[in-house]
Amino acid sequence: MRFDVNCSILFTQLPLLERPAAAKAAGFDAVEFWWPFDTAVPDDRQVDAFIDAIRNAGVRLVGLNFADDIPEGGRGLAGRPGDVKRFRDNLDVAVGIAGRLGCQALNALYGNNADPDLALENLALAARKAAAIDAVVLVEALNAYESPTYPLVSVKAATDVIEAVGRPNVRFLCDLYHLARMGEDLRAALAHPLTGHVQIADAPGRGRPGSGTLPLAELLQVPVQVTLMGKGSIPDDHPLHSGMTGIQTSQRYGNASFLESDLVLALGARFGDRHTGALDVYRGERTFIHVDIEPTQLGKVFEPDLGIVSDTGLFLRAMIDLVKARGITRAPSAWVERVRDLRRTLTRREDFDDIPVKAPRVYKEINDFFDEDTYFVTAIGLYQIWGGQHQKAFKPRRYQVCGQAGPLGWEIPAAIGVKKAAPDAQVVGVVGDYGFQYLVEELAVAAQYDVPFVLVMLNNEYLGLIRQASLPYEMNYQVDIHYDEYGTDNVKIMEAYGCAGVRVFDPAEIRSSLEWATKEAARTSRPVLVEIMIEREANTPHGLSIDAVREFEPLPAEV
Structure with a gap:
């Protein structure tokens, strides 16, 4: 499987022309960009400098947007009545850059509040231009939370447009970030016969690798606690959040729900003494499964019933795959309701009006x-x-x-x-x-x-x-x-x-x-x-x- 990096999302702390080399230094041999210029038709010097930066870095350009209005807060020009000239003037420039660099994927964002007939006409024109260099034109679905006026917010909406264009080199850009935000079936999207390009990013932490979420707790409907170092890994207002256990940094409902538990799956936890307190109370009759990438952490404080050496992200993904393969689905149980009741009732006051301040x-x-x-x-x-x-x-x-x-x-x-x-x-x-x-x-x-x-x-x-x-x-x-x-x-x-x-x-x-x-x-x-x-x-x-x-x-x- 080949991976590239979008240098319009990552490495943005660097000037545009330095990003390809930074991508190469980070281990990537291919890059993609949103439209990298301020105008739809940049001058030859700008184009040559961009092409030289790609070539000199020793990376391949595998994806390029047609001119867009992303820096202005927009979502493309293909269907925008006021931007017809801007979009069409850009086609030869974008295809020319792609042809010089061997890029075979050009993304044509549909546009906010797009005119559907104009979008189909422009996408067909773009596809004819791209065919001259054996490239495909990509149509992308975004998420409605960040792009509420963008018409294509589902796989079906995007693929319906592709089918309406009716040209074989118009394909679906499967952006897993946007599709995950919309609750789409990612496996089905990846396997869709019109999928021609895949973009991968954590949801909701796009641009921050490793900040996404893996919904094992939701699939199994099990309460989740954090330790102090993991605060924020599950939102405090999440229905399954059950606080924090400890003898200092803890909530009353966190300690109470932990004490009523019978099985603990600990992901990357250190079992520090200010979390556990007295070990005989903490361990009780509970079963512990401890997952950590560092083998020496397993059994360092006490022996778990099962120790697993693994990256916790990979472990969670494997568990999710297993749960889905077995068709396991669970509704909120009496235990989940019990934890929610503890969370509602075992609180601490914050509404003090005292002076000095509490x-x-x-x-x-x-x-x-x-x-x-x-x-x-x-x-x-x-x-x-x-x-x-x-x-x-x-x-x-x-x-x-x-x-x-x-x-x-x-x-x-x-x-x-x-x-x-x-x-x-x-x-x-x-x-x-x-x-x-x-x-x-x-x-x-x-x-x-x-x-x-x-x-x-x-x-x-x-x-x-x-x-x-x-x-x-x-x-x-x-x-x-x-x-x-x-x-x-x-x-x-x-x-x-x-x-x-x-x-x-x-x-x-x-x-x-x-x-x-x-x-x-x-x-x-x-x-x-x-x-x-x-x-x-x-x-x-x-x-x-x-x-x-x-x-x-x-x-x-x-x-």
Whole structure:
């Protein structure tokens, strides 16, 4: 099987003419492009430079779009009445480039709000032109979520058009990303007799390999939990999401549903001690199947009943194939309903109006204000535990955490890294007042190189995690870092680095401060701090075993 890479979706951090060489360096020997020029009829120098870049990189061009309006937010020109000249003037140029490079697949996007008769006429004309170089014209189905006015949003709609054109070199472009979004049968689409080209991308994470989903849980109707490192791998609002188990970063319903389980399929889990707590309680009478690509992880903490050495993605795909081959279908069971009931009833309060601010209220405001595409980074401290308990995540890799390591100050350089990797994304670092100062000098890097992000600080003027860990010993020694009125002025620290910040005392002011910080970061292209003064000696729910987590705040039923 031959694979190529679409250099209009990947390697876009590079200039156009550098992408073929980058694709070659990454191991690809073939590339495809959307229409790579700003105009439908570029000058000869632009065309020659593009062709030279392909040839000099030592890769083949195997797919090229006819002129399109994708950069303008459109979805092609074939059926657009206002773009007839633009589309037709481009045909000889696109076919000429394809002919010089031996490319035999040209994609003619149908167009938003297309005129069907005009589309058929233009597709037939394109097919006649392409036939001169023994190339096919591809017709693609998109998804209605991202392209609501694009008429072809199913295999049938696209193949009906192809049949209506009536030319043998018009074929179906089977884009698995769009078809998956529309719930199509991908196997049937791949096997369709009109399929002439296949594009593969994760859904919903197109452009981010490895960020898609494999629906084994949905097929088998089994509840799914995550560990702290896996937060976001299943959306928090997914019907089968059952929270997180642990003695710190966990939900009440997560621990309760785990304790009622009898079989655990662990995918890539490390069984860290803050997840398991006391092993006798955690293991109980449950059966454990542990899948990990690293053999030494199997049995490292305790022996599973079945250990499987495998990439978890490949394992899930194999399981899905097996489930489908056996024709297994399941409706939601009484167990699924039980987990949903636990999730509905075993919650924690977040609606506090107290001054000083209670930490759960901060996460309520974070959840309400930032959208599901926001990237969060957070490190170690009480705020990490509160974050694991209260913060929501809906997409993979949006919640970046240092795990069980203790790198105080990690958030600022981590935020810089995420922002540089995803320059158009909203990036937020959730920090504590002590850890913030560990690598505070990296603010200068962000300011110098125009790297904007928002920092949300929970400031209790304490080494809070150490103070909390000392509770069993009735100690509170040398962990209070309060002095003067409010200790270190972190807003002034931000200003010293040429950045901005605001200090918040009232929970009613958190949202407006987040709004200001987001706009100010975008305006200045620098980090901005929202410092929230929380109650000084608050404790997170925690315990030594997952059946004995101590709560320090009144629960919803007790209010």
